Each structure stands twice: as structure tokens, then as C-alpha cells.
Amino acid sequence: MGVSAVVWALTVTVLVGLAMFDYLAHVRHAHVPTLREAALWSALFIGLAILFGIGVVIVGGTTMGVEYFACYLSNQALSVDNLFIFLVVLGVFAVPRVAQQKVLLYGVMVALVARTAFIFVGAALISVFDWAFYLFAAVLLITAGNLLRPSESAGHTADAVVIRAARRFLRTSDRYHRDRLFTIENGKPVLTPMLLVMVALAGTDLLFAFDSIPALFGLSRNVYVVFSATALSLLGLRQLYFLIDGLLDRLIYLPYGLAVILGFIGVxxxxxxxxENNIPFINHGNPVPVADVSTGLSLVVITVILVVTTAASLLSSRGRAQHAVARARRHAYEYLDLNCDTDPAERERTYNQLLAEERQIDALPPKYRARIRHQDELTELLERAHRAHDAHNRG
Incomplete structure (x- = not known):
């Protein structure tokens, strides 16, 4: 695996310590992180990942360091795509903003455990079976093709069999109680919808592990590099969500960029x-003389694709329209989540933000308004927020 057992033990200890610190310092006491808080902690985790990469270069050499940074950047990009699904799940279950930190931390921990298991399974496949790289390449190419054909299926995550089963066989409440898993109804303890959200996130994390791990083994065969890059990118994912969740719906070309990246790594x-072929029915079991793509070139290609697709998304008129709709939906949910003890200034600030987003939607060209998904649901949500505001003012 390239490193000693002592280095593995120290790395795992540090990662567990970071996860515990994240929980104790931010998640244990439910609150909505400010943009400044999210930016500071995102910068901290990204900085730690960069420092770790510098340490890899110093100790392991330039090649190992380039492999680490290529794996980290690729996994970070794929994790942003994972955030899209997190956003859908949180929206489908209408998770209160104040409870989202705990849900996301749980999702990240499940993702880390699942991907660690897949890393070691993948390493075992590579060491035992000569055809494993062919299999990984096929998985990446198929996934890239699927990303080029966006579908509405992501919006139906909550309809998964495991969710329906949980609703049927577990005693669950329809109401959230901040970020608690249990509440009391009619004198009996019941589960809040938080558990169902966590089950949904766990299911999506398992699906994402199937394409992320083959992609990383396409950049490095060093299990330690793949594991550390995966862990460090995931640990900063929760903070990154609160930093860019307002921009996620604006990154309309990112899935296409990820498709190109996965296709490139698959090739x-x-x-x-x-x-390195030794499969008998391919070239009689002899290596095939083909071009070799270096990890350094891969790092450059991945970086350029991410920069181009992100810039194109931010400059896109369709992206700005989608962004306005997403923010209006978010501010409506935020307003409906407010309780009677909320600071009046905070209540008015949220409502004024909602009004500003509604004005932006009304100002959209007809062709963009016609593309708004679930228009009836959005209209009903906005009307609920207005009725709640009127009722509060009358009270």
C-alpha cells in the first residue's frame, strides 16, 4: 500500500479527530451556519488538504504528490455533484435549515465509510484479477454517458423502496423537532422524518461510490493516496454545501464537465x-502498444474542464434563471420554518429576500419561465409563505 502501518494509524486518527471536532464544534448545537462561518471552515479544510498534499510531495515524491492532488480534485468535483442530490433529498423532505447540518454530517460519514470499503474492495480486485481495470473503465464510460443524458429521476429519491418500507413499518412523525431523531406524540415516542432523510442520503452515497472509486484508481494505484484524498475531500463537504448551496442550481454545465472527466479517466x-494486458483473448495475452496518459496531464485536463464548465455556468442566462428559482424556493422554506420566537428583523429579512427573488422570476423572459420545473408546486409554496407572513402580521 506504499506506506507503513504507523502512517496509516496516524492518518486515520487525525481524520477521526477532525470529524469529532466538526461535530462537537458545529453540529451538536443545531444552528444555521452563516456564509462567513461556512467560508472560513471550507477554507480551513481545503487548506488542510493542500498542506497534506505538500507533505505527500515532500515525503513521497513529486509523482505521488501529483497523484494525490489529481485524486483530491476529481473527488471534490464528484462530491459537488453529490451535493446536487443532497439538495434534492433535503428539498423533497423539506428538512428545516437548522437541522441540515446534522443530516449532512451523517451523509458525509456514511459516504466516507462506504467509499473506504469500496477502495479496499477495488484494490483487492486490481491485485487479484487482471480484468479489473477493464471493468472500472467500462463503469466510468457508462456513467459518463448517463451524465450526458440528464433525467428527472434524481427528484424521486424519496420514493426508493427503503424509504417506503421505513414509512410503512416504523412509527414516524410528519413533523420535525429541530434536529432530533425522536419526539413525543400522544404520549408515545416516535421517530421524526430525520431518520428517513438519513436513510435516503445513505442510499445515494452508496450509488456515488460506484463511480468515484474507479475514477480515483484511474489516477493512482496507491491505496493510501486514494483513501486520504477521498477522506479529506469528504470532510470539508458539509461546510462546502452551506457555502455554495445557493449556487448549485446555477452550475448547469457541471454535470457535462463531470461526464467529460469521467470519460477521460475511463479512456x-x-x-x-x-x-499492461495479459488477458488471453486480447492480443493473445500480450500488451497492446497504445499511448500512455500521465497523471500530470490528467491533473491539467481535470482542472481546465472544471474551470471552463464552472465559468460557462456562471455566465449562462439559463443558469441565472435557475438560480433565481432555487433561491426563491429556499427562502420560502426558510420563512415557513421560522417560529413565533424568531427575531422580527430576521423574519423581515428572509421575507424581503423572498420578494426580491420573486421579482427576479417575474422579470425572466417567457422562455425561461416556461422551463421552471414543478411550477404549480413552486407557486403553491410561495403562496404558503405569503399567507404565513400575512397571518403573522395580523397576529
């Missing part, structure tokens, strides 16, 4: 498999 894996 790289296929070329690597052919270059």
Missing part, C-alpha cells in the same frame, strides 16, 4: 489496461 484506464 485513460482502458489504455492503461491495454498497455
Amino acid at each position: 485513460k484506464l482502458m489504455l492503461q489496461a491495454l498497455h
Whole structure:
């Protein structure tokens, strides 16, 4: 695996310590993180990942360091795509903003455990079966093709069999109680919807592990590098969500960029498999003379694709329209989540933000308004927020 057991033990200890610190310092006491708080902690975790990469370069050499940064950047990009699904799940279950930190931390921890398991399974496949790289390449190419054909299926995450089963067989409440898993109704303890949200996030995390791990093994065969890059990118994911969740719906071209990245790594894996081939029915079991794509070139390609697709998304008129709709939906949910003890200034600030987003939606060209998904649901949500505001003022 390239490093000693002592280094593995120290790395795991530090990662567990970071996760515990994240929980004790931020998640244990439910609150909505400010933009400044999210930015500071996102910068901290990204800075730690960069410092770790510098340490890899110093101790392990330039090649190992380039592999680490390529894996970290790729996993960070794929994790942003994971945030899209988190956003859908939180929206489907209407999770209160104040409870989202605990849900997301749980999702991140499940993702880390699932991907760690897949890393070791993948490493075992590579060491035992000669055809593993062909399999990984095929998985990446198929996933890339699916990303190029966006569907509405992500919006139906809550309809998964496991969710329906949980609703049927578990005693659950329809109401949240801040970030608690249990509440009391009619004198009996019942589960809040938080558990169902966590089950949904766990299911999506397992699906995302299937494409992220083959992609990382396409950039490095060093299990320690793949694991550390995965862990450090995931640990900063919760803070990153609160930093960019207002922009997620604006990154309309990011899925296409990720498709190109996965396709590129898939082709790289296929070329690597052919270059080292010993499968009997391929070229009589002899290596195939093909081009070799270096990890350094891969890092450059990944960086350029992410920069181009992000810039194109932020400059897109369709992206700005989608962004306005997403923010209006978010501010409506935020207003409906406010309780009677909320500071009046905070209540008016949230409501004024909602009004500003509604004005932006009304100002959209007809072709963009016609593309708004679930228009009836959005209209009903905004009307509920207005009725709640009127009722509060009358009270």
C-alpha cells in the first residue's frame, strides 16, 4: 500500500479527530451556519488538504504528490455533484435549515465509510484479477454517458423502496423537532422524518461510490493516496454545501464537465489496461502498444474542464434563471420554518429576500419561465409563505 502501518494509524486518527471536532464544534448545537462561518471552515479544510498534499510531495515524491492532488480534485468535483442530490433529498423532505447540518454530517460519514470499503474492495480486485481495470473503465464510460443524458429521476429519491418500507413499518412523525431523531406524540415516542432523510442520503452515497472509486484508481494505484484524498475531500463537504448551496442550481454545465472527466479517466484506464494486458483473448495475452496518459496531464485536463464548465455556468442566462428559482424556493422554506420566537428583523429579512427573488422570476423572459420545473408546486409554496407572513402580521 506504499506506506507503513504507523502512517496509516496516524492518518486515520487525525481524520477521526477532525470529524469529532466538526461535530462537537458545529453540529451538536443545531444552528444555521452563516456564509462567513461556512467560508472560513471550507477554507480551513481545503487548506488542510493542500498542506497534506505538500507533505505527500515532500515525503513521497513529486509523482505521488501529483497523484494525490489529481485524486483530491476529481473527488471534490464528484462530491459537488453529490451535493446536487443532497439538495434534492433535503428539498423533497423539506428538512428545516437548522437541522441540515446534522443530516449532512451523517451523509458525509456514511459516504466516507462506504467509499473506504469500496477502495479496499477495488484494490483487492486490481491485485487479484487482471480484468479489473477493464471493468472500472467500462463503469466510468457508462456513467459518463448517463451524465450526458440528464433525467428527472434524481427528484424521486424519496420514493426508493427503503424509504417506503421505513414509512410503512416504523412509527414516524410528519413533523420535525429541530434536529432530533425522536419526539413525543400522544404520549408515545416516535421517530421524526430525520431518520428517513438519513436513510435516503445513505442510499445515494452508496450509488456515488460506484463511480468515484474507479475514477480515483484511474489516477493512482496507491491505496493510501486514494483513501486520504477521498477522506479529506469528504470532510470539508458539509461546510462546502452551506457555502455554495445557493449556487448549485446555477452550475448547469457541471454535470457535462463531470461526464467529460469521467470519460477521460475511463479512456485513460482502458489504455492503461491495454498497455499492461495479459488477458488471453486480447492480443493473445500480450500488451497492446497504445499511448500512455500521465497523471500530470490528467491533473491539467481535470482542472481546465472544471474551470471552463464552472465559468460557462456562471455566465449562462439559463443558469441565472435557475438560480433565481432555487433561491426563491429556499427562502420560502426558510420563512415557513421560522417560529413565533424568531427575531422580527430576521423574519423581515428572509421575507424581503423572498420578494426580491420573486421579482427576479417575474422579470425572466417567457422562455425561461416556461422551463421552471414543478411550477404549480413552486407557486403553491410561495403562496404558503405569503399567507404565513400575512397571518403573522395580523397576529
